[in-house]
Amino acid sequence: MELNIKLLKRIGLWNESESERFPIRGRLVIVFNMFWLIPSAAYFITSQDELTPILKAINEQIIFTTAFSKFFLFAINFRHWEHIFYDLQRCFNLVMPDPHQDVQKILSVVEKFAHCLTKWYSPLVIFDTMVYGLTPFILVLAKYAVTGVYQIPLPTPIQANYFIPGYNSNVWIWIPLNIFLGLMLCLQTVALVLLECFMWNTIYSTICLFKILQVKATSLVGMDDQHLWNTELSKFVNLHECAFRCASTLEKALGAQMLFLHIAIICSMCLMMTVITIAFKDMYLMFIMLAVLVYSLFQIFCFSILGTELTEQSAAVNDAIFHSKWYLHEKQRQRDLAFVQVHSQQPVKLTAAKLFTVTRQSFMQVIKQAYTMFTLMSQFVGEPTE
Numbered sequence: 001m002e003l004n005i006k007l008l009k010r011i012g013l014w015n016e017s018e019s020e021r022f023p024i025r026g027r028l029v030i031v032f033n034m035f036w037l038i039p040s041a042a043y044f045i046t047s048q049d050e051l052t053p054i055l056k057a058i059n060e061q062i063i064f065t066t067a068f069s070k071f072f073l074f075a076i077n078f079r080h081w082e083h084i085f086y087d088l089q090r091c092f093n094l095v096m097p098d099p100h101q102d103v104q105k106i107l108s109v110v111e112k113f114a115h116c117l118t119k120w121y122s123p124l125v126i127f128d129t130m131v132y133g134l135t136p137f138i139l140v141l142a143k144y145a146v147t148g149v150y151q152i153p154l155p156t157p158i159q160a161n162y163f164i165p166g167y168n169s170n171v172w173i174w175i176p177l178n179i180f181l182g183l184m185l186c187l188q189t190v191a192l193v194l195l196e197c198f199m200w201n202t203i204y205s206t207i208c209l210f211k212i213l214q215v216k217a218t219s220l221v222g223m224d225d226q227h228l229w230n231t232e233l234s235k236f237v238n239l240h241e242c243a244f245r246c247a248s249t250l251e252k253a254l255g256a257q258m259l260f261l262h263i264a265i266i267c268s269m270c271l272m273m274t275v276i277t278i279a280f281k282d283m284y285l286m287f288i289m290l291a292v293l294v295y296s297l298f299q300i301f302c303f304s305i306l307g308t309e310l311t312e313q314s315a316a317v318n319d320a321i322f323h324s325k326w327y328l329h330e331k332q333r334q335r336d337l338a339f340v341q342v343h344s345q346q347p348v349k350l351t352a353a354k355l356f357t358v359t360r361q362s363f364m365q366v367i368k369q370a371y372t373m374f375t376l377m378s379q380f381v382g383e384p385t386e
Helices: 002-011 024-034 037-046 051-076 078-095 101-147 171-221 226-278 283-322 331-344 360-380
Strands: none
Touching (some): 002 024, 002 101, 024 171, 037 051, 078 226, 101 283, 171 283, 226 283, 226 331, 226 360, 283 331, 283 360
8 A cells, every 4th residue: 555655745744754644735625624614505506497407417516525434434444544544455455475375375466456457447436526517617618619509508616607707708717727626526526535455454354364264273273393383372362453444443533434435326326317318309418417327336336345354354264263173173173263263254244333233234225225216216307218
């Protein structure tokens, strides 16, 4: 996670050393995110003529509020994230000298996953943002250059009249303002992507720590030397305790965010499907709504997969001990392993404010709930559902 942390430090969302206060630059980033909440709200309040742009404005408000909540909750739970990161760092430093080939493979996978996620996910989401934010700008300029007609398409947050009332009437005011706001939107997206990568990297690193514990549990049972057994058992117990502590802190740090994210994405998907149903002939609208839909689904899908993997890999530590040849050892060692096994039976899961567990099944429930709400809303707006 070296690249991820280095970039977070540059934008002010991480400190140079442990136990410092949340950076001032990071607070400014959070305040800047509030900047995007006002245009959609203003457009929603002032525009009541057409249903489609109003629904789209509500959807944009949900998306930008979700982004703001990630930064805000990260700042509130900053101490939790800091404890998790430095606990994981100490644990991985402890197991790095381990000569076991499987342990070294897991360490290599952790490093590659963190690096590749930060390297490849960032440009994809930035491109998605550019498609959503800059597409209307490019379409207007192309049409103006060809026909000489200046006509604003369906408004987006960076095109609302909130910034300069009536600026849409002058193309030479509209162009530089939209270029500036488009760049600001991309910068905000970079900060959001780095924060998301950090969260996913942290969860995955915790999962890999449980995988290392499975390897060490299997190798622990095969030891004959008593002194080596005592040393390795002590290391195993400490690593196991650290893994549980990280998983428990993850649940605290992500609980409120997971609940808000699930609710927001259900509402957002419902609204997007409604807008697409009403204006299915508007290719521009379909295009930008699809960009938002893909991003929203990917968010909840990643957390669902990682949540499932976290639960399964933590339970696999108990299975690794149970299926080993523990019965060939003396009574004292059997009691030690039984103690470790009982400790490993503690449930580890990622929850949404402890209301439900974030798993692959919860992802499917999100899709079902969104479709249910969509069918109900379609009846109110008078659209048939098939």
